[in-house]
Amino acid sequence: MTAASTRNRRTAAAPPARPGEDGASSRDVLLQTALDFFSTRGFSGTSIRDIANALGVSVSNIYHYFGSKEGLWLEIMEYSVKTLPARLEGALADVTDPLARFEALVKAHLTVSTSYQRELRMIFIEQDRLTVGGDKINHDVQRQVLAIYIRELEALRAAGIVRTEHLKILAFNVLGVINWQLRWYHGDGPLPADDVHREIIGFILNGLHGPTPG
Amino acid sequence: MTAASTRNRRTAAAPPARPGEDGASSRDVLLQTALDFFSTRGFSGTSIRDIANALGVSVSNIYHYFGSKEGLWLEIMEYSVKTLPARLEGALADVTDPLARFEALVKAHLTVSTSYQRELRMIFIEQDRLTVGGDKINHDVQRQVLAIYIRELEALRAAGIVRTEHLKILAFNVLGVINWQLRWYHGDGPLPADDVHREIIGFILNGLHGPTPG
DNA sequence: GTTTGAATCGAACGATCGCTCTAGAGGCAG
DNA sequence: CTGCCTCTAGAGCGATCGTTCGATTCAAAC
Numbered sequence: 001m002t003a004a005s006t007r008n009r010r011t012a013a014a015p016p017a018r019p020g021e022d023g024a025s026s027r028d029v030l031l032q033t034a035l036d037f038f039s040t041r042g043f044s045g046t047s048i049r050d051i052a053n054a055l056g057v058s059v060s061n062i063y064h065y066f067g068s069k070e071g072l073w074l075e076i077m078e079y080s081v082k083t084l085p086a087r088l089e090g091a092l093a094d095v096t097d098p099l100a101r102f103e104a105l106v107k108a109h110l111t112v113s114t115s116y117q118r119e120l121r122m123i124f125i126e127q128d129r130l131t132v133g134g135d136k137i138n139h140d141v142q143r144q145v146l147a148i149y150i151r152e153l154e155a156l157r158a159a160g161i162v163r164t165e166h167l168k169i170l171a172f173n174v175l176g177v178i179n180w181q182l183r184w185y186h187g188d189g190p191l192p193a194d195d196v197h198r199e200i201i202g203f204i205l206n207g208l209h210g211p212t213p214g
Numbered sequence: 215m216t217a218a219s220t221r222n223r224r225t226a227a228a229p230p231a232r233p234g235e236d237g238a239s240s241r242d243v244l245l246q247t248a249l250d251f252f253s254t255r256g257f258s259g260t261s262i263r264d265i266a267n268a269l270g271v272s273v274s275n276i277y278h279y280f281g282s283k284e285g286l287w288l289e290i291m292e293y294s295v296k297t298l299p300a301r302l303e304g305a306l307a308d309v310t311d312p313l314a315r316f317e318a319l320v321k322a323h324l325t326v327s328t329s330y331q332r333e334l335r336m337i338f339i340e341q342d343r344l345t346v347g348g349d350k351i352n353h354d355v356q357r358q359v360l361a362i363y364i365r366e367l368e369a370l371r372a373a374g375i376v377r378t379e380h381l382k383i384l385a386f387n388v389l390g391v392i393n394w395q396l397r398w399y400h401g402d403g404p405l406p407a408d409d410v411h412r413e414i415i416g417f418i419l420n421g422l423h424g425p426t427p428g
Numbered sequence: 429g430t431t432t433g434a435a436t437c438g439a440a441c442g443a444t445c446g447c448t449c450t451a452g453a454g455g456c457a458g
Numbered sequence: 459c460t461g462c463c464t465c466t467a468g469a470g471c472g473a474t475c476g477t478t479c480g481a482t483t484c485a486a487a488c
Binding site: 026 | 464465
């Protein structure tokens with residue numbers, strides 16, 4: 001969102017970075033640009049020089065701040081994707097009714113997805129290219145999120161709202177709708193994000209009832 | 215491993231063998247191996263040497279059969295993904311009732327997804343790395359499939375089953391559930407594919423009813 | 429027997445990859 | 459001024475990338 005504007009400010013003449021002055025340090029600009037590339041081209045589809053050249057800086061800069069290409073990827077994960085499970089749990093803190101909890105869960109998930117769209121895309125684009133430690137973050141986050149959904153779905157089944165016994169499949173279906181939105185929603189449509197979210201939530205909450213017997 | 219033992223004896227004037235015609239020709243083995251790599255590592259995450267070394271053959275072989283790395287990718291698309299819209303239309307040929315049509319559409323889509331899981335994954339993994347002509351196939355297929363779903367959803371709205379006016383969002387939600395299955399379903403679970411499909415269809419058909427007013 | 433052509437290999441090309449190294453520029457403490 | 463530290467640039471390293479080329483094998487065609 002702000003990457004393009006900050007980028008133009010410090011291109012050609014290579015001025016020294018002034019952290020805190022204009023709010024975007026060299027480090028932040030590198031992160032934003034890397035985010036743009038990683039989220040659209042994937043890890044192996046993005047080269048260090050792609051990022052450096054887009055900003056008109058040297059590749060040494062990236063290694064100075066992040067140590068390696070994978071370190072840059074992990075740095076983005078650290079402040080965004082890794083916080084997703086805690087954010088979802090936070091949205092459930094004050095809600096007791098099972099159905100209201102689930103709706104709050106989906107709503108919070110959609111809100112985070114809109115805020116961190118590019119970052120979350122990084123999870124789902126090309127997952128077998130990082131070293132063991134790097135992949136572990138992706139898998140851990142996805143596993144934690146899935147566990148949250150299954151736990152809430154169990155409460156819904158206890159309440160008689162969900163009838164199927166295959167809660168894992170149901171959770172995948174719900175997550176499919178939510179995560180697919182990362183692909184098709186670009187914010188340039190005529191509908192505000194809230195209306196889009198309402199449509200998605202309506203679809204999911206109806207889908208919970210599962211296959212009609214008979 | 216099997217490439218060295220398979221010597222093909224095909225007639226000189228004929229073009230390369232069609233897939234599935236005789237045993238496993240060198241060409242077919244190359245296609246299958248490329249499919250394994252492309253569907254898990256993406257286009258830029260797969261190197262020509264990855265494929266060649268996995269089979270113990272020379273990289274020249276790939277260029278002999280497919281001309282280029284992108285030609286190999288497109289060859290896979292040609293016999294699989296590109297046929298998806300026609301297959302979906304074919305499933306609708308004899309059905310008239312709108313709801314039955316939609317159910318047949320989703321069911322056929324799931325069947326094709328199970329048969330061509332790796333091929334369809336290639337669509338959704340890394341989409342900005344091919345040249346203009348290569349990307350066009352991906353976009354065309356996705357656009358055609360979306361058009362089919364929207365057309366059927368319009369019939370459902372005319373029949374009073376679908377109430378929302380945002381059919382495009384609804385179509386994306388349905389496609390999200392179906393396509394997300396490409397990620398999580400690996401066929402190694404305890405449930406047969408038919409049961410999984412039934413769960414997914416049940417979720418989608420209930421989701422069609424959309425947000426409950428009030 | 430000769431010719432043809434598809435199938436295959438191994439070497440090598442230029443480009444690009446992730447990454448390292450050295451050095452210079454500028455701020456700041458002594 | 460001197461030394462230290464952070465930030466940055468640029469050259470260059472070895473490896474790998476997609477691709478090309480020449481040569482060889484082998485079976486069918488003439």
